[in-house]
Every structure is written in structure tokens, then in C-alpha cells.
Amino acid sequence: MTLQPFSRPSFRLLFAAIVAMTLISSFTPATFAQTFTVFHAFSGTDGSVPNGDLIHDSAGNFYGTAQLGGSGSHGVVFKLDSAGNETVLYNFTGGRDGSNPYGRLLRTNDGTLFGMALAGGDPQCGCGTVFKLTAAGKFKVLHTFIGGTDGAQNIGQPGGGLTRIGSDLYGVTYFGGDTTCDPGLGCGTIFKLTTSGEETILHTFSGGADGAFPRELIADPAGNFYGVTEAAYSGPSPYGAIFKLDTTGQLTVLYSFLDGDDGSYPYWRLASGGNGIFYGTTERGGSSCSNGLCGTVFSFDTTGGTETVLHKFGIQAGDGAEPSSALLDTSGNLVGTTWYGGKVTGACPFGCGVVYQVKSNGGYNLLHSFTGGIDGFSPSGALVQYGGALYGAAAIGGANNSGVIFKITH
Numbered sequence: 001m002t003l004q005p006f007s008r009p010s011f012r013l014l015f016a017a018i019v020a021m022t023l024i025s026s027f028t029p030a031t032f033a034q035t036f037t038v039f040h041a042f043s044g045t046d047g048s049v050p051n052g053d054l055i056h057d058s059a060g061n062f063y064g065t066a067q068l069g070g071s072g073s074h075g076v077v078f079k080l081d082s083a084g085n086e087t088v089l090y091n092f093t094g095g096r097d098g099s100n101p102y103g104r105l106l107r108t109n110d111g112t113l114f115g116m117a118l119a120g121g122d123p124q125c126g127c128g129t130v131f132k133l134t135a136a137g138k139f140k141v142l143h144t145f146i147g148g149t150d151g152a153q154n155i156g157q158p159g160g161g162l163t164r165i166g167s168d169l170y171g172v173t174y175f176g177g178d179t180t181c182d183p184g185l186g187c188g189t190i191f192k193l194t195t196s197g198e199e200t201i202l203h204t205f206s207g208g209a210d211g212a213f214p215r216e217l218i219a220d221p222a223g224n225f226y227g228v229t230e231a232a233y234s235g236p237s238p239y240g241a242i243f244k245l246d247t248t249g250q251l252t253v254l255y256s257f258l259d260g261d262d263g264s265y266p267y268w269r270l271a272s273g274g275n276g277i278f279y280g281t282t283e284r285g286g287s288s289c290s291n292g293l294c295g296t297v298f299s300f301d302t303t304g305g306t307e308t309v310l311h312k313f314g315i316q317a318g319d320g321a322e323p324s325s326a327l328l329d330t331s332g333n334l335v336g337t338t339w340y341g342g343k344v345t346g347a348c349p350f351g352c353g354v355v356y357q358v359k360s361n362g363g364y365n366l367l368h369s370f371t372g373g374i375d376g377f378s379p380s381g382a383l384v385q386y387g388g389a390l391y392g393a394a395a396i397g398g399a400n401n402s403g404v405i406f407k408i409t410h
Contacts, residue, residue: 042402052381052393053104065101074099098129103161111135128153151176151189160216172214177204187212209235216269228266239264263296268326276302281323286312320354326382337379347372
């Protein structure tokens, strides 16, 4: 098997964002367009290529990151009020503070934000950072990745956001660890970080039976972690796997994807349905669509170790293709986004992406098909539900060709 790690979406998004600056598309109404609103359109100076995966506080303010833009063009941490007005909380410089923030922020009760940057930090490595931003606006680098056994992020291959148990932070790096696994890069790690910045490596992926290139973790009430590896170089999981890391640090592969109808290359964090059920998506597989941009939505039962494919993308006309987010479970209905599929325009010849709904027992609804105009295209990152509406991000396009935050009401 030949792996192509730099073909993954984040790298494509940054490339597409540059290309998009030269494209002009007109906006036409889309399916369920009357429920779709542009909540905020980025200008570039206030951020560009928003990541989605917003979080919110009790007052209805939203917090997130954009990979590019800002005063130094290295990305921003931003806040949106309930009307969509933006405040830039931090502009990355691309130096020791990091560059290209990515993934879901983590917010504590006192308003402190924690997150990860894909690049910058150590000047020799540029392997990314873990950062802290207080409610008063004080920024601090908690950890600088230096590659090797320490782990490493990468602008083309983000590992995702952080998970908190007690006062400790947990996360993954897409690269680093065992550098014999992927020549010069490594196959990823799972790490623990104290709030004072002390790092402990909990698992180093080998690229064999345990997989390679892990994605963001999700914890159960007992403190066990679940996640996916995108692929492997050898062993039973070349198309990706679901794993569990228990409280003793033991990693177990729970399921290995088979490609084809089963799906391949799970890319996003899992969503918990309770009672040992998890939901997720694969980027590829699922059907024999001609351009290969397919993918699946699946459920996985940890008690029986069984996977069920709930939806295969790329079969019906106007359907999405290649899921671009983790799933949000809204009382039995799963909602997510795709990079491609939906409407085909000059800005997006493979389709501009969609917001979709899949019932946990099957059944598919198209909530919005992007046009590449003022509504943007290539929706990215998980949706969040607040006040009866869904909020998310289109990474590219919009009125200023810098991406948008959108709102879909029911």
C-alpha cells in the first residue's frame, strides 16, 4: 500500500484557499436555503480559512480558530457574539507562539482557552505548539513540539483538538514518535500535558498492528479514550482503525476498516451515542463512485465489535462526498459536512460540499448544498448546536473569499 499523507484535506484547503481568491461565483438558492444564514463572513484581516468546530459559552458567544489571516497571516483565535460580530482574541505571529491554529478549542469555567497550532514553535522543527489564552487576553505557549519521540504536528496533517480530564490535557500528534515508521516523520503519538506544560507520551504508534496517524480523542466517563487512526503501513489496519486507550495506558485496536463498502481512512473524531455506541465517518470507500470522492457514515458497537455503515456517499445525485467533519448527535440524528459533492460550479468542479443529516438507524437528508458564492464552499469542522440552530464553517469562499461561519435554523 502506498500512503500519501500530504494529500489530506487540510493541505488541500490551504491550497484551495489561495486558488479561490481568483475565482468568482454567483450565489443561487440551494436546498433548504431559506434556513441558511451567513452568520459571519471573514475578511482576511480578521482571519481566513475558519476551522469550524466552534464552542460556545452560556451567553451565546462562540469561540474558534482560523488557520490563516489576521495581522500576521498566520491565523487567529476569534470570538463571535450572538449577533455574529467578531473580536480577534489573538493573532499568531508564526514564531515561537506557533502558526496555523487548528481544531476545537477547549474552554474552562474561568474562560481560559486551550488549543493547538499546526506549525511554528521550535525554529528548527516548526512542529507546532499547545497554547493557552486567558479571558484577559494573556497568551502562553504550554508546550512546543520538537519532533522525534516528542511528537509533531504538521500543516498538512493536523491531529485535532484537546480533551481534558481533571486538570490534565490529552491530545494526539499526527506525526512524530517512532521516526522509523514514516521516514523522517513518524506515525504519531498520544500525549498527556499538565497545565504547567509537562508532557508525557502515553502511546507511540508504530504504523503496524496499532495503526498510524491518529485523530482527536474522545473520553468515556471511566477515563478511557477512543479514537481512530487514519491508516497504517503494515498489519491488519492499512485502511484505518478504531482504537481504545484504557486508564492503564494499554492500547487496543477495536476494529480495522476493510475498504470497499466498509469504508476506508477514518479522519475525524468519534461521536458518542451512549451505551458503548460510537459514530464516525470515513473519507473514502463506501461505493464505487467514479472520482473516488466517496466516504461513509458508520456506527460502531464496542460491546460486540461490530461496524454498521449507515450511509454511503457519492451514489445519488447531489449527495455529498468525502466527509469533512466529526458528527454531531442531535437526539438520534447525525449531522455533518462534506468537502465535495452537491452543487458543481466553476469554483468547485467536484461540488462545493454539503451539510447533511443521517438518522442513527439509516436515512439521509440534505440540509444545505453550498454554491461557492457568498455562502462559501468546502465546509470544514464539526457543527455545534445552540438555541435550536446549527452553526458551522465554510473554509473558503464567502463575500470576501476568506470563509464564513454559517447558521442553519430548523
